[in-house]
Amino acid sequence: MLAAPQVSAFLPPRRILMGPGPSDVYPEVLAAQARPTVGHLDPLFVGMMDEVKSLLQYAFQTANPMTVALSAPGSAGMEACFVNLVEPGEKVIVCRNGVFGERMRQNVVRLGAVPVLVDSPWGQPVDPDAVESALKANPDARFLAFVHAETSTGALSDAKTLCALAKSHGCLSIVDAVTSLGGVELRVDEWGVDAVYSGSQKCLSCVPGLSPLSFSPAAVDKLQARQSPVPSWFLDQTLVMAYWGGGKRSYHHTAPVNTLYALHESLRQLAGEGLEAAWQRHRDMHLILRDGLEKLGLKFVVDAAARLPQLNAVYIPEGIDDAAARNRLLQEYNLEIGGGLGDLAGKAWRIGLMGYGARRENVALCLKALESVLK
Amino acid sequence: MLAAPQVSAFLPPRRILMGPGPSDVYPEVLAAQARPTVGHLDPLFVGMMDEVKSLLQYAFQTANPMTVALSAPGSAGMEACFVNLVEPGEKVIVCRNGVFGERMRQNVVRLGAVPVLVDSPWGQPVDPDAVESALKANPDARFLAFVHAETSTGALSDAKTLCALAKSHGCLSIVDAVTSLGGVELRVDEWGVDAVYSGSQKCLSCVPGLSPLSFSPAAVDKLQARQSPVPSWFLDQTLVMAYWGGGKRSYHHTAPVNTLYALHESLRQLAGEGLEAAWQRHRDMHLILRDGLEKLGLKFVVDAAARLPQLNAVYIPEGIDDAAARNRLLQEYNLEIGGGLGDLAGKAWRIGLMGYGARRENVALCLKALESVLK
Numbered sequence: 001m002l003a004a005p006q007v008s009a010f011l012p013p014r015r016i017l018m019g020p021g022p023s024d025v026y027p028e029v030l031a032a033q034a035r036p037t038v039g040h041l042d043p044l045f046v047g048m049m050d051e052v053k054s055l056l057q058y059a060f061q062t063a064n065p066m067t068v069a070l071s072a073p074g075s076a077g078m079e080a081c082f083v084n085l086v087e088p089g090e091k092v093i094v095c096r097n098g099v100f101g102e103r104m105r106q107n108v109v110r111l112g113a114v115p116v117l118v119d120s121p122w123g124q125p126v127d128p129d130a131v132e133s134a135l136k137a138n139p140d141a142r143f144l145a146f147v148h149a150e151t152s153t154g155a156l157s158d159a160k161t162l163c164a165l166a167k168s169h170g171c172l173s174i175v176d177a178v179t180s181l182g183g184v185e186l187r188v189d190e191w192g193v194d195a196v197y198s199g200s201q202k203c204l205s206c207v208p209g210l211s212p213l214s215f216s217p218a219a220v221d222k223l224q225a226r227q228s229p230v231p232s233w234f235l236d237q238t239l240v241m242a243y244w245g246g247g248k249r250s251y252h253h254t255a256p257v258n259t260l261y262a263l264h265e266s267l268r269q270l271a272g273e274g275l276e277a278a279w280q281r282h283r284d285m286h287l288i289l290r291d292g293l294e295k296l297g298l299k300f301v302v303d304a305a306a307r308l309p310q311l312n313a314v315y316i317p318e319g320i321d322d323a324a325a326r327n328r329l330l331q332e333y334n335l336e337i338g339g340g341l342g343d344l345a346g347k348a349w350r351i352g353l354m355g356y357g358a359r360r361e362n363v364a365l366c367l368k369a370l371e372s373v374l375k
Numbered sequence: 376m377l378a379a380p381q382v383s384a385f386l387p388p389r390r391i392l393m394g395p396g397p398s399d400v401y402p403e404v405l406a407a408q409a410r411p412t413v414g415h416l417d418p419l420f421v422g423m424m425d426e427v428k429s430l431l432q433y434a435f436q437t438a439n440p441m442t443v444a445l446s447a448p449g450s451a452g453m454e455a456c457f458v459n460l461v462e463p464g465e466k467v468i469v470c471r472n473g474v475f476g477e478r479m480r481q482n483v484v485r486l487g488a489v490p491v492l493v494d495s496p497w498g499q500p501v502d503p504d505a506v507e508s509a510l511k512a513n514p515d516a517r518f519l520a521f522v523h524a525e526t527s528t529g530a531l532s533d534a535k536t537l538c539a540l541a542k543s544h545g546c547l548s549i550v551d552a553v554t555s556l557g558g559v560e561l562r563v564d565e566w567g568v569d570a571v572y573s574g575s576q577k578c579l580s581c582v583p584g585l586s587p588l589s590f591s592p593a594a595v596d597k598l599q600a601r602q603s604p605v606p607s608w609f610l611d612q613t614l615v616m617a618y619w620g621g622g623k624r625s626y627h628h629t630a631p632v633n634t635l636y637a638l639h640e641s642l643r644q645l646a647g648e649g650l651e652a653a654w655q656r657h658r659d660m661h662l663i664l665r666d667g668l669e670k671l672g673l674k675f676v677v678d679a680a681a682r683l684p685q686l687n688a689v690y691i692p693e694g695i696d697d698a699a700a701r702n703r704l705l706q707e708y709n710l711e712i713g714g715g716l717g718d719l720a721g722k723a724w725r726i727g728l729m730g731y732g733a734r735r736e737n738v739a740l741c742l743k744a745l746e747s748v749l750k
């Protein structure tokens with residue numbers, strides 16, 4: 001027998017999470033998650049899932065019946081959109097202005113589908129004119145895929161305009177709302193978004209591990225008209241919906257019961273505050289943070305017009321050691337901010353104001369702690 | 376704006392979970408899960424992940440460096456094995472003696488690979504002689520896939536013999552240990568298991584949502600020698616290992632931080648008890664339960680020699696209404712037992728004695744409550 005390792009209980013400190021996610025979790029969510037586990041087919045649990053669905057429909061502003069929380073993180077949500085909707089050989093216009101647009105491209109390629117790239121410089125939003133040109137040049141394209149709020153740069157793209165362009169060219173839209181949901185305006189039905197996914201650990205301030213997902217009726221039609229089976233059994237939404245849908249609940253996989261308690265509670269907190277109030281709070285906190293960062297001499301990566309309130313990317317000043325500075329914030333202040341990702345690695349910091357994390361006390365702490373490490 | 380739904384906090388009762396999983400969760404695990412969320416790249420969290428890995432290696436009895444907890448349930452663990460190791464056109468011998476062997480077949484087919492089925496009747500273990508014949512008849516087969524502990528029937532197959540057969544015919548073995556890990560003997564290295572996956576919510580008595588997974592060096596070689604990219608980005612173990620592996624932790628996806636706290640604690644409980652002591656406890660509790668069930672006149676689906684201690688499938692006596700009886704157990708005793716699945720739906724109950732759930736008080740409650748509803 002291999003011997004049992006001697007391991008102590010893990011007792012994490014209380015960090016203040018102001019990176020790109022996970023964000024500060026509502027205390028009520030942590031408490032909800034610790035409630036007793038019930039069976040995934042227990043009638044009480046099934047009733048709670050119905051509530052999660054209606055709370056997700058509210059957060060997405062959609063009446064889509066196919067609205068669920070996938071039992072896996074946001075990157076599985078991205079994959080679920082592509083793997084269910086896109087068939088081998090189909091053309092997908094992929095907008096790439098950061099890490100997550102590139103990940104979309106990789107998903108398309110792995111499926112044997114054909115990506116058409118619309119590139120924008122890192123830190124800029126997707127360019128609707130370039131998208132329109134690509135749509136015109138590729139009349140056989142079936143999808144337009146883009147990231148609403150690019151977590152790697154802090155740029156907000158104009159999802160409303162982009163989805164309208166997709167529709168007018170006969171394309172379905174696939175939208176990454178991982179960092180946008182709950183933090184900035186997102187209106188799935190009004191804007192005509194066809195497939196959208198998010199993550200539990202950003203502006204919903206839930207623990208990480210789940211991916212809210214919603215398909216429009218047009219997306220469901222596309223799924224049902226597939227010529228080939230969905231290549232992934234786990235992510236096949238026709239099977240998932242047999243469990244999440246109304247009526248008889250068919251076993252598909254064991255739902256992550258306690259994490260769904262957590263999501264239920266975080267969505268309840270959002271509904272209690274109100275979506276528009278939450279969007280406003282993110283803007284308000286961002287403005288205070290922005291003023292403070294500018295006073296410290298920090299420059300934003302993204303122009304004001306496209307700046308995400310919930311993700312503030314700023315260049316690291318010359319002469320400051322990235323890792324050492326972030327380590328001091330963590331060790332001395334229990335404060336986590338994010339490093340740069342991809343092209344911005346080592347060059348920028350990403351300061352999150354997400355969900356429950358977007359509070360005055362966090363902004364104040366962050367500014368004071370940064371002032372100290374920038375001295 | 377769509378209006379916010381009015382939803383109350385979800386306050387589940389304390390159920391006693393004696394179905395096929397989720398099982399009764401250790402109270403220490405629920406407490407661990409509620410600890411403050413830290414970042415998935417926080418040095419303290421990364422240290423905890425190293426401990427999870429060594430605890431998983433202990434539970435699996437393996438030194439495999441590629442041992443991780445996937446950020447999704449056991450069915451994603453199954454898919455991860457097939458999607459990483461099996462390429463289109465390759466032949467896989469799939470043993471089918473219940474629901475989960477059939478699910479393996481579906482995974483193989485969706486990948487464009489070729490399943491060769493070895494069927495055994497429901498309730499019986501996989502037949503090594505039939506497997507050997509299939510291996511001889513298919514010298515071009517690359518894999519042997521089977522379920523160690525079939526959750527749909529309660530049958531235990533002889534994994535040691537089957538893996539030895541696979542090896543002697545040049546096949547890699549893919550083993551479903553969802554219900555076996557922690558409940559019955561499983562020795563990954565000694566038995567030569569090449570790819571094995573499990574679930575957090577069975578005999579580990581953690582909350583549902585994670586899938587422990589381990590690949591042997593031979594399986595890693597097969598993965599690295601692939602001609603085609605892994606079709607799934609989310610499940611691509613070459614990417615996952617860049618995060619779970621030693622050295623620099625590369626961001627792949629946001630780990631389910633709090634659920635990993637829970638798994639860490641549940642594995643710590645198992646290591647504290649000792650694996651062999653846990654196996655013995657499952658056997659001991661099973662014998663007491665078996666005697667009581669037989670006194671109530673209930674007949675087992677599986678012969679004694681292949682019976683899983685942690686999953687007791689018994690036929691529903693004639694004249695007893697399945698749904699009504701289970702509903703009474705739930706409403707009057709807060710006791711959940713499982714219904715039948717697949718061929719056994721409506722015909723059998725599945726009584727779980729998994730992990731923390733395998734205790735004298737649970738056995739006593741279950742027997743007394745069953746006595747009452749069978750009257």
